[in-house]
Amino acid sequence: MYLYHQGKHTRQAHVGLPEGTYEEEHGRQGFFGPVSHIYRTHPPTDWVRFEGSLRPHAYDFNNVTPPDHKDAGAGRQRLFYNDDVVLSVSRRGEAMPHYFRNGDGDEVWFVHEGEGMIETDYGTLEYERGDYIVIPRVTTYRIHPRTEKNFFLIIEAFPEVSIPTREQKGLIGVHALFDLSAITLPKLPETYDERAGEEHVILIQREGEISSMVYPFNPLDAVGWKGDLYPWKINVRDIRPVMSHRVHLPPPAHTTFVMNNAVICTFLPRPIEEDEDALKVPFYHRNTDYDEVLFYHAGDFFSRDNIKPGMVTLHPTGFHHGPHPKALANMHKLKRTDEIAVMLDTFNTLHVAPEAEAVEWKEYWKSWMKK
Numbered sequence: 001m002y003l004y005h006q007g008k009h010t011r012q013a014h015v016g017l018p019e020g021t022y023e024e025e026h027g028r029q030g031f032f033g034p035v036s037h038i039y040r041t042h043p044p045t046d047w048v049r050f051e052g053s054l055r056p057h058a059y060d061f062n063n064v065t066p067p068d069h070k071d072a073g074a075g076r077q078r079l080f081y082n083d084d085v086v087l088s089v090s091r092r093g094e095a096m097p098h099y100f101r102n103g104d105g106d107e108v109w110f111v112h113e114g115e116g117m118i119e120t121d122y123g124t125l126e127y128e129r130g131d132y133i134v135i136p137r138v139t140t141y142r143i144h145p146r147t148e149k150n151f152f153l154i155i156e157a158f159p160e161v162s163i164p165t166r167e168q169k170g171l172i173g174v175h176a177l178f179d180l181s182a183i184t185l186p187k188l189p190e191t192y193d194e195r196a197g198e199e200h201v202i203l204i205q206r207e208g209e210i211s212s213m214v215y216p217f218n219p220l221d222a223v224g225w226k227g228d229l230y231p232w233k234i235n236v237r238d239i240r241p242v243m244s245h246r247v248h249l250p251p252p253a254h255t256t257f258v259m260n261n262a263v264i265c266t267f268l269p270r271p272i273e274e275d276e277d278a279l280k281v282p283f284y285h286r287n288t289d290y291d292e293v294l295f296y297h298a299g300d301f302f303s304r305d306n307i308k309p310g311m312v313t314l315h316p317t318g319f320h321h322g323p324h325p326k327a328l329a330n331m332h333k334l335k336r337t338d339e340i341a342v343m344l345d346t347f348n349t350l351h352v353a354p355e356a357e358a359v360e361w362k363e364y365w366k367s368w369m370k371k
């Protein structure tokens with residue numbers, strides 16, 4: 001399409017907004033496709049009413065009680081889902097009495113709270129707060145929390161999960177956003193504890209149904225392995241975000257994991273853009289092709305009021321979101337962001353389970369309204 005313009009506009013996106021205007025980005029393919037910027041005279045979030053189910057949503061996942069919270073033999077709680085991904089929370093207080101294997105997809109565990117160890121076919125992996133743990137499809141594993149208070153955000157992905165390729169990283173080089181040397185792999189135990197005579201149950205999930213398989217010995221009996229498929233982890237402290245001191249970068253600059261029809265990004269503390277005329281808060285946009293989930297892990301969520309760690313926002317395709325009025329008013333005072341958040345963007349509509357609806361903050365859509 002021909003690059004066209006009318007009326008007041010900037011020379012470059014997100015820089016030197018015409019006096020008294022609010023910039024909205026209207027773009028396709030999650031910031032990679034055709035895009036226009038609209039310079040408005042009101043913030044597009046200055047609505048006064050919503051009717052129907054489509055609106056901004058926020059949920060307090062701290063108030064979700066997954067089955068595994070009190071019953072070690074039970075599972076996680078599914079909260080959002082579609083044909084590509086399922087987002088769940090586990091608050092397991094005790095070790096799994098069984099082994100587990102997901103025949104439906106890869107799993108990405110984000111450790112919001114707690115520490116412990118995971119036994120896998122490839123050895124044991126210690127985990128701590130802020131870890132992303134990637135467990136490939138049909139890996140057998142068992143979680144052993146060491147802490148009483150545990151909170152895992154689990155993204156189950158039916159398409160294969162990978163990290164951005166060399167080509168996707170492009171100009172920023174192969175060591176962005178973390179050097180592969182910073183990942184941690186499981187370690188094989190020095191001795192094999194056969195525990196013969198006991199029954200060892202592996203629960204296997206396929207099409208959401210659970211079946212089980214029983215061995216008369218510890219099935220994690222590997223004494224060696226080789227190859228390029230294995231569970232691994234990276235801690236958010238080892239992810240080194242890129243930014244520009246001169247222009248606000250779009251969310252894909254913070255991509256951690258990619259898969260067909262979904263992407264996981266991590267927002268981390270960083271300096272604010274320095275240039276006087278650079279936009280310093282996320283620009284307004286209506287999600288055009290993606291539903292957007294943000295899980296707030298730690299820090300001060302500068303662009304959102306009344307959002308605390310463990311809370312989640314869901315901004316479905318179709319209407320706007322952008323900074324809250326207070327963040328916009330204070331953007332020139334800020335020097336750094338101090339937030340850690342996990343974003344899941346999905347190409348297909350996410351459905352909300354009743355257990356998530358039960359912890360919804362129903363008035364969230366009003367939070368953009370000026371008091």
Ligand SMILES: [Fe+2]
Nearest residue numbers: 285287292321
């Ligand atoms: Fe967004």
